[in-house]
Amino acid sequence: VIMESRDFDFVIFGASGFTGKYVVQEVFKHCKTDGITMAVAGRNRDKLTKVISTAVGENEDEIQVEVIIADVKDFQSLVLMCSRARVVLNCVGPYRFFGEPVVKACVEAKTNYVDISGEPQFLENMQLKYDEAAKEAGVIIVGACGFDSIPSDLGAVFTQQQFQGTLNSIKAYLSVNAGPSGYGFHFTTYESAVHGISDVKSLSKIRKQFGHKPLPTVGPRMKREGFMHYLSFAQSYCIPFLGADASVVKRSQRYFCEELDEPPTQYSMYSCIGSMWNIFLMMVFGGIFKFLAMRSWGRSLLLNHPKFFTLGLFSHEGPTKQQLKESSFNIVMFGEGYPTGSFDSNKKPKKKITVKVSGPEPGYVATPIAIVQSALCIIQEKQNLPKRGGVFAPAAAFGKTSLIPRLHERGIKFDVLNHS
Structure with a gap:
């Protein structure tokens, strides 16, 4: 991986x-502690x-932060921006509309x-599109480094590390906990969901x-x-769970299997919704949302009235x-597999582990920490x-680094609850 000296x-x-x-x-917290140099960029x-x-x-006198003017519609401005950085942290979404030029500029x-x-x-x-080009350029391109999907992807790695055996599968359950003030998301997340569906x-x-x-599966296929x-x-x-996590984890597990020859773990994920009434509401609103999202006039309606439809x-x-202050998340992962040295694909996995990944508000507190x-x-x-170099899912890129302890230290906790 290339690490040239750059301005920042x-x-x-974004x-x-x-x-x-x-x-x-x-x-900014790391500018002092780690001597990080940074610039901000946008239009x-x-x-x-x-x-x-x-x-x-x-601290204005102590830390200088430069402003770089760059626009996704001006590719040359992106290349100039990228050429000054060792790492670009891209916060401009929805990525389906604005992401590719930045990836392309980084590779270039x-x-x-x-x-x-x-x-x-x-x-x-x-x-x-870019794995081969990134490989040739010797650069690391990693998407999904926020709440989507660091806790799940690195949580799966943590579970594998702690299991002491061969892990067949993980069933993960996400709970997002709001405080008395309720919970909220920004429009861009909603916009991405509308177009994604x-x-x-x-x-x-x-x-x-x-x-x-x-x-390949290590032992039987997981019952979903x-x-x-x-x-x-x-x-x-x-x-x-309707998010990207399961697909991201699968990409990392594929990397471990195909490139590092490590046994892959199956992963499925669910959202804890609470009561039957909540499920009913979700079905009604989800049905309306999906119906509208599949039609251009419906998408306009959804995007013009986000508060009403959610x-x-x-x-x-x-x-x-x-x-933000009152909210938090936790993902409980139930893993099962075989003790070290006793793997038999004809037998059901008997050894179990329960892991919890937990942290502060996911979208705007945990996400900045993770990226x-x-x-x-x-x-x-x-x-x-x-x-x-190449294009990687987070655990494929960072599974062998100290990312898990780094996150743990900063409030995104990885804990073993149970081992049997």
Whole structure:
């Protein structure tokens, strides 16, 4: 992996966006402790300057942060931006519309790249189109370095590491906990979901182009839960998780299997929804949402009235500071497999482990922590990164680094609850 000296360790692209602002604040913490040099980039100098002064506060004399003007519609401006950084932290979404030029510019400028996309179409398409070019350029391109999908992907690795045997499968259960002020998301996440649902067919086309062989299983195929089931551990009804996590974990497990010759673990993920009434509401709103998202007039309607169609959950204002402070997440992972030296594919897995990955508010507190620690791993742990450049899922890129303890130290905790 190439590590040329550049003007800046990190350039944060889209720094004045809702999530970008929080990423800048998170990077700023490391300017002093790790001697990180940074610049912010985007289209609007005034907005970017404002973001800097908010993040830097009274330390303006000590830390200089440069502003770089770059626009996804001006490819040359992106190449110039990328050529000044060791790692670009791309916070400009939806990535299906704005992500590819930045990836392409990073490959051209031989610059490492991380983003916070949770869009499988984008993530897998970038691997399909740029893995070979990134390999030749000697750069690491890693999508999904936010809450999508660091806790799941590295959580699966943590479970494998702690298992002491051969792990057959993991069933993961996500709970997002809001405080008294409720919970909120920013519009960009909603926009990505609207377009993601409308374009599910393109994902299967991308996957066909890879021509992957089915991943081998260590022991029996995992039995997946149906649309709805009750989890007594969480005292909650659960439905399959609709995010990118399972697909991201599978990409990492494929890398471990095909490139490192390590046994892959099957992974499925579910959302803890709470009561039957919540499930009913989700089915009603989900049905309306899907119906509208599949039609262009419906998408316009959804995108023009986010608050109405999500009962106030998604808005252009995003969550309040109080909501961020009060919210948290946890993912409980139930793993099962075989003790060391006793693997028999004809027998059912008997050994079990329960792991919990937990942390602060996922979208705008945990996400900046995750992307910044990922970027730090790239510049501080070259020896532990994949031996080649390429486009990777997070655990494939960072599974051998100290990312898990780094995150644990900063409040995204990885704990073994039970081992039997």
